[in-house]
Amino acid sequence: MSLRLNHLDRLEAESMHIMREVVAECSNPVMLYSVGKDSAVMLHLARKAFYPAPPPFPLLHVDTTWKFREMYALRDRIAKDAGMDLLIWQNEEARQRGINPFDHGPMHTDMWKTQGLKQALDHYGFDAAFGGARRDEEKARAKERVFSFRTTRHGWDPKNQRPELWNLYNTRLAKGESIRVFPLSNWTELDIWQYIMAEGIEIVPLYLAAPRPVVERDGMLVMVDDERFPLAPGEEPEMRSVRFRTLGCYPLTGAVESEAATLRDVVQEMLLTTTSERQGRAIDRDDDGAGMEKKKQEGYF
Amino acid sequence: MVPPHASSDTIARSGYATDALAAEDIDAYLASHREKGLLRFITCGSVDDGKSTLIGRLLYDSRMIFEDQLAALESDSRRHGTQGTDLDFALLVDGLSAEREQGITIDVAYRFFSTEKRKFIVADTPGHEQYTRNMVTGASTADAAVILVDARKGVLTQTRRHSYVAHLLGIRNIVLAVNKMDLVGYDQAIFDVICRDYAGFADRIGIAAFTAIPISGFRGDNIASAPSPQTPWYSGPSLITHLEQVDIGTSILQDKSFRMPVQWVNRPDLDFRGFAGRIAAGTVRPGDEVRIVPSGRTTRIARIAAFGGDLQAAVAGQSVTLVLADDVDCSRGDVIASAGDPPESADQFDASIVWLSDEALMPGRGYWLKLGTQTITASVQQPKYSINVNTLDRLAATTFELNEIGVAEVQCDRVLTFAPYEENRTLGGFILIDKLTNATVGAGMINFALRRAQNVHWQALDIDRETRALAKGQKPQVLWFTGLSGSGKSTIANLVEKKLHAAGKHTFLLDGDNIRHGLNRDLGFTDADRIENIRRVGEVTRLMTDAGLIVLTAFISPFRAERELVRAMLPEGEFCEIFVDTPLEEAERRDAKGLYAKARSGKLKNFTGIDSPYERPENAEMVIDTMNTTPDEAAAAIAARILGVWVPQL
Numbered sequence: 001m002s003l004r005l006n007h008l009d010r011l012e013a014e015s016m017h018i019m020r021e022v023v024a025e026c027s028n029p030v031m032l033y034s035v036g037k038d039s040a041v042m043l044h045l046a047r048k049a050f051y052p053a054p055p056p057f058p059l060l061h062v063d064t065t066w067k068f069r070e071m072y073a074l075r076d077r078i079a080k081d082a083g084m085d086l087l088i089w090q091n092e093e094a095r096q097r098g099i100n101p102f103d104h105g106p107m108h109t110d111m112w113k114t115q116g117l118k119q120a121l122d123h124y125g126f127d128a129a130f131g132g133a134r135r136d137e138e139k140a141r142a143k144e145r146v147f148s149f150r151t152t153r154h155g156w157d158p159k160n161q162r163p164e165l166w167n168l169y170n171t172r173l174a175k176g177e178s179i180r181v182f183p184l185s186n187w188t189e190l191d192i193w194q195y196i197m198a199e200g201i202e203i204v205p206l207y208l209a210a211p212r213p214v215v216e217r218d219g220m221l222v223m224v225d226d227e228r229f230p231l232a233p234g235e236e237p238e239m240r241s242v243r244f245r246t247l248g249c250y251p252l253t254g255a256v257e258s259e260a261a262t263l264r265d266v267v268q269e270m271l272l273t274t275t276s277e278r279q280g281r282a283i284d285r286d287d288d289g290a291g292m293e294k295k296k297q298e299g300y301f
Numbered sequence: 302m303v304p305p306h307a308s309s310d311t312i313a314r315s316g317y318a319t320d321a322l323a324a325e326d327i328d329a330y331l332a333s334h335r336e337k338g339l340l341r342f343i344t345c346g347s348v349d350d351g352k353s354t355l356i357g358r359l360l361y362d363s364r365m366i367f368e369d370q371l372a373a374l375e376s377d378s379r380r381h382g383t384q385g386t387d388l389d390f391a392l393l394v395d396g397l398s399a400e401r402e403q404g405i406t407i408d409v410a411y412r413f414f415s416t417e418k419r420k421f422i423v424a425d426t427p428g429h430e431q432y433t434r435n436m437v438t439g440a441s442t443a444d445a446a447v448i449l450v451d452a453r454k455g456v457l458t459q460t461r462r463h464s465y466v467a468h469l470l471g472i473r474n475i476v477l478a479v480n481k482m483d484l485v486g487y488d489q490a491i492f493d494v495i496c497r498d499y500a501g502f503a504d505r506i507g508i509a510a511f512t513a514i515p516i517s518g519f520r521g522d523n524i525a526s527a528p529s530p531q532t533p534w535y536s537g538p539s540l541i542t543h544l545e546q547v548d549i550g551t552s553i554l555q556d557k558s559f560r561m562p563v564q565w566v567n568r569p570d571l572d573f574r575g576f577a578g579r580i581a582a583g584t585v586r587p588g589d590e591v592r593i594v595p596s597g598r599t600t601r602i603a604r605i606a607a608f609g610g611d612l613q614a615a616v617a618g619q620s621v622t623l624v625l626a627d628d629v630d631c632s633r634g635d636v637i638a639s640a641g642d643p644p645e646s647a648d649q650f651d652a653s654i655v656w657l658s659d660e661a662l663m664p665g666r667g668y669w670l671k672l673g674t675q676t677i678t679a680s681v682q683q684p685k686y687s688i689n690v691n692t693l694d695r696l697a698a699t700t701f702e703l704n705e706i707g708v709a710e711v712q713c714d715r716v717l718t719f720a721p722y723e724e725n726r727t728l729g730g731f732i733l734i735d736k737l738t739n740a741t742v743g744a745g746m747i748n749f750a751l752r753r754a755q756n757v758h759w760q761a762l763d764i765d766r767e768t769r770a771l772a773k774g775q776k777p778q779v780l781w782f783t784g785l786s787g788s789g790k791s792t793i794a795n796l797v798e799k800k801l802h803a804a805g806k807h808t809f810l811l812d813g814d815n816i817r818h819g820l821n822r823d824l825g826f827t828d829a830d831r832i833e834n835i836r837r838v839g840e841v842t843r844l845m846t847d848a849g850l851i852v853l854t855a856f857i858s859p860f861r862a863e864r865e866l867v868r869a870m871l872p873e874g875e876f877c878e879i880f881v882d883t884p885l886e887e888a889e890r891r892d893a894k895g896l897y898a899k900a901r902s903g904k905l906k907n908f909t910g911i912d913s914p915y916e917r918p919e920n921a922e923m924v925i926d927t928m929n930t931t932p933d934e935a936a937a938a939i940a941a942r943i944l945g946v947w948v949p950q951l
Contacts, residue, residue: 003555003584003616007339007420016620017564017579024565024633024674049577049620051608053569135411142410161408162741163434163657165441166730167579168671172739186422188413194334268327 008195015042015183016049017167018146019130022181023056025171026128029181032117033059033079033086035071036247037203038132040078041192042184044201046130047082054083060129062120063090064112066101066249068225074204089120101251102230108249118154121178128171128179136188146185152176193267206244208266209258213237220254245270337415338551340544343424343439343472345463346449351480355449355518356412356425359541362525363414409439418545428459433466433690433704434657437744440467441730444549445474447540452485452515456498462690464499468508469653469706469746471726474547475503475511478540483517487531506693514540554617558642559583559591560720560728562673563635567622575606575622576631581673581727582720583639585623586614590640593631594718599640600627634675636718636728644728646716647750653708653722654681656701658735658742664700665832667866668742670713672731677713678869679733680836681743683829684709699829701743710751714870722746736865769849773807777846777875780853780939783864783918784881785910786896787888789927789935790855793881796936797943798853804944809845811838812855826907832863839867846875851943859909861916879939880921885910887928 005013022029031046033039046055059079079086094111101108121129135142145161147169162170171179184192196203214221215229215237222229224237229251231237242255243266260266346352412423424439426432440446446467450460467475477499485491496513503511515532516522522529527539538546560582567575585591589602604624605612615621623637631637638644656662662681670679687698687707701707722729733743770777780797782790791812801808817824821837824830835858842852858864868876888910889897900908907913918924923942925935 003614004336004338005551005616005618006335007337007415008335010339010618013579013618013620020564020577020620021674048608050567051622052573052575052606053567136413142412143408158408163438163732163744164741165438165732165744166726167442168730168732170671170732170734170739170741172669172734174739186411186413188415188420190334190415191420194331197331198335264327264331267331271327271330 008191008198011187011191012045012048012195014167014186015045018169018181018183019046019049019055021169022128022130022171022179023050025169026179028124028126029057029128029130030060030087030121030124030126031055031057031130032132033061033075034132034247035061035067035075035078035204036132037192037196037207038134038184038187040201040203041187041195042130042132043078043082044199045183057130058085058087060087060089060120060124060126062113062116063088064108064116064249065090065095066108066112066251068204068206068223068247068250068253070204070206071247074202078202087120087124089116089123091116091119100228101249109252112249121154126178127173128181130181130183132184133182134184134187134189134192135182144182144185146182147171148180148182149173150178150180154178190267190270193263193270197263197267204247206247208263209241209243209261211239212242212255214240214242214255221257222253223250223255225250333417334415337417338419338549339422340419340445340547340549341422341424341443342445342447342474342544343426343436343443343467344447344449345426345436345467346428346459346480350428350449350451351518352425352428352449355447355478355480355516355524356423358518358521358524359421359423360412360414362521362541363416409435416541416545421544428463430459430462430690431704433462433706434655436463436466437470437655437657440470440472441726441744443467443470443472445476445544445547446472447476447478447544449478449480450495450499452479452481452491452495455495456502458691460499461502461693464503464508465506465688465690465693466706468506471722471746473509474549475508476540476543477511477513479513479515480518482515482522482532483520487515487522487529489515489532489534492535512537512543514538514543516540551618554582555584557582557617557725559585559589559637559639560644560725561585561621561623561637562675562718562727563631563633563637564674566632573606573624574628575624576637577620577622578637578674579620579727580615580617582617582725584614584616585621587611591625591637592640592643593629594636594638594643595646595716596630596635597643598627598629598631600625600629602626634673636673644718644720645750646718648713648716649751650711650713650717650719651685651708651748651751652711652731652745653706653748654684654701654711654733654743654745656703656705656743658740659703660735660742661703662701662743663832663862664709664829665836666860666862667714667736667836667869669734669736670711670717670731670745671734672717672719672747673728675717677715677717678736678866679711679713681733682710682712708748711745711747719747719750721749723748735862736869737862766847766849769847773849775806775849775851777849778851778877778943779842779846779867779871779875780851780877780879780943781842781858781864781867782853782855782879782881783858783921785883785885785888785915786857786908787891787893788881788883789925789932790857790881792932793925793935793939794853794855796932797939800936800940801851801943804940806851806944807849808851808853810853810855811841816841816856826913828860828907828913831859835860835863836866839863839870842867843870846871857909857915859913859915861918864918877923877943878918878921879923879925880918881925881927881935882917883927 091112099108099111133141145164213224215235241259243258244255260269344352410425412425414421426436426439448463479492479495492515514523515535522531523539525541528535561578561580563576564578567577587602592599603626605615606622606624664683665680667678667680670677684698684707686695687705689696698707720728729747731745732741735742782794784790794810798808798810821834824834845852899905900911909915
């Protein structure tokens with residue numbers, strides 16, 4: 001008898017293998033949980049990998065305080081369902097200085113996300129952190145290892161990566177060093193959606209089209225999710241049927257106009273779309289396309 | 302989708318049937334996509350072979366490139382491109398800014414695309430000889446290799462190198478993609494000559510079969526469909542069609558005997574004990590009789606536990622959690638295998654090795670060896686030979702340098718459960734990790750176990766080391782003195798031994814005099830010999846501590862790695878490193894044996910501190926500052942520590 005494994009079966013098995021390897025060899029792992037669809041898949045895979053035990057590590061949400069309200073609601077419930085501890089980290093300095101996406105541009109991402117993440121990892125002394133990044137997202141990620149080694153200051157050196165052969169991962173660290181681990185490295189956006197459909201994984205409803213209040217800023221449709229959104233004189237949010245392909249801080253995340261209100265419709269639209277998933281994100285466009293590579297060297301996930 | 306700014310027909314997207322189906326009948330599309338298989342392949346070729354252009358083309362044709370990326374590509378093409386006003390597909394895949402500046406692809410990059418029948422993961426690796434390690438990395442997980450040849454240049458040295466490496470890493474599906482056919486007028490004669498050339502070479506290195514396809518990555522000929530109108534003489538499949546059909550041996554692997562390296566023991570509560578791992582070969586079902594290797598205990602599979610319901614069967618490639626019928630000892634590193642045909646265990650191997658580090662192999666030095674879920678200490682002996690990857694000649698070698706490939710014996714400090722690499726990549730492939738820097742320095746493929754290891758079984762002794770130590774009323778341990786020549790190691794060690802002896806302890810002092818003149822008479826002072834010297838001393842101290850003795854050693858032992866190797870040989874807490882810290886100027890001033898003078902005048906080579914390094918201990922148990930401590934004071938402190946710590950308080 002031969003049992004045919006399809007591509008999702010293989011991706012799933014690889015991701016589970018990666019997670020178990022970390023738990024077996026690292027002393028204090030954590031899973032970064034951003035509440036997005038990739039995090040949802042990663043968490044689901046963790047539950048499978050360690051079943052019937054709950055995943056033997058906590059979830060960490062590096063909170064910028066500017067996520068969509070629906071994300072916060074889902075976050076709190078999901079962690080409870082999985083039987084895992086949820087750690088929430090907010091950069092105190094960023095809060096005190098009132099850093100926000102409207103007044104501070106790239107500094108907002110740096111302070112709340114990059115610095116916040118480093119603070120949290122240092123505070124808890126995690127030696128391994130799972131992240132949901134995929135290699136198909138961005139050119140710098142295409143060359144990053146599954147086990148991505150970071151210096152004591154969390155920097156990534158693209159020219160000094162450990163060779164990664166077969167499914168053998170070198171997890172050995174000197175004191176103070178850490179590893180970022182990307183179990184979804186070989187998944188594509190389409191794989192993620194198909195897996196969500198096949199496994200019935202719960203995701204934030206923002207991924208599905210619904211009438212939402214938006215304004216247009218620099219060609220980007222931005223949702224007015226709470227009263228902190230500073231409207232320009234005469235600017236009026238209008239209800240349009242939109243959905244989101246990625247989720248981040250709501251003022252920095254562009255919506256797309258869409259009628260796709262079910263997963264099936266979203267996948268169809270995705271297959272026929274003509275723009276990439278990260279296009280709605282302001283973060284990659286800094287610095288002549290090398291934005292992500294630079295951010296990673298500075299410690300961004 | 303035709304890009305809005307496409308100006309020339311040369312970049313028209315071929316597209317696959319997928320697009321239409323997704324638009325018309327999404328449910329049918331999803332159903333078919335759900336049944337897709339997965340193929341991982343590697344592309345090999347040098348900068349000029351058009352490799353990045355080919356990959357860019359594959360991504361473009363399969364709609365993996367979107368308008369915003371295309372717009373970025375157009376602006377990049379104008380700025381960095383090499384194709385004039387045409388789109389330079391290579392820029393899509395040459396990701397990191399460092400390599401865009403240099404115009405080369407430094408590291409392995411993974412790309413993804415899919416067609417109706419398969420999802421593809423492409424390992425895009427650089428072609429230069431100095432990046433052999435990157436190619437090896439990409440090849441290690443590949444089912445197929447696409448070897449690019451520039452039709453204008455034919456089979457080159459690099460073609461041979463790429464083919465050899467792909468074959469060595471166990472890739473049995475080789476595609477010879479003769480690229481840039483557009484630049485030779487799609488001439489069949491040229492294609493035929495290249496195929497003939499390659500066949501002769503392939504045969505020599507054991508490539509039984511390969512598929513040759515004439516293509517143009519730039520123009521798209523014979524990529525998505527074949528034959529291209531330009532090559533009516535070609536009757537084979539297009540590159541994509543071939544990659545969609547190629548057999549990756551999944552069913553063969555499933556039919557083999559069952560093997561699963563245990564990754565992690567899942568024990569959430571007293572009622573459940575499961576063994577998590579990824580199946581390396583075969584098929585498993587509840588009720589199957591299995592053997593735990595190396596312990597040899599047998600039991601049955603009770604359940605295959607899974608989220609959403611137990612499985613009735615699982616096959617090679619799946620990550621599962623097995624529950625066994627009996628409460629047998631089994632932990633990470635063990636292999637659960639079919640009871641009737643378990644894998645071999647041995648501690649010495651003949652292996653093919655690829656060196657991945659700037660720092661050359663130190664034969665005899667202990668490295669971490671990781672194979673499957675087992676991590677042990679192993680050393681590589683002096684190579685039998687290295688391979689000139691360009692001519693395939695076997696060369697005499699004393700070590701392996703970065704990117705070198707060769708064959709050597711590997712000795713492990715305990716038995717390893719394995720399969721020859723040719724039979725199973727998971728149980729036959731290993732990496733070597735430097736114990737101090739933690740870098741992955743080498744990769745190896747087991748060819749076979751050495752017979753002498755298989756037949757020498759550990760004798761289980763009735764009188765064990767604890768019994769012997771108890772009879773002597775002491776805790777065995779090693780006082781390892783290290784420091785420069787003339788630092789005072791032997792002097793202090795002698796005094797310590799006297800004090801321990803006076804306290805009724807059973808001791809033995811090993812130093813250059815009683816070791817170098819006998820056991821290690823054959824060794825000189827090269828780095829390799831120094832390592833072997835210390836390894837042997839380590840083995841002797843281990844035997845002596847097994848006998849219950851307190852062993853004192855006085856050797857320069859300049860390298861941290863060897864001192865750590867000895868530490869690792871002994872039970873935790875039995876290795877006490879004592880750094881006799883005398884500055885070089887002071888040791889040279891004392892120069893009791895006149896050795897420094899000789900070394901300075903060039904009469905003595907490889908002298909520690911002069912033309913050979915001394916690596917200071919970082920975590921020594923004791924440091925003796927000889928500038929401020931007399932030998933007697935030092936000896937008293939050391940003896941007090943040993944007697945105080947280890948003598949039971951009566």
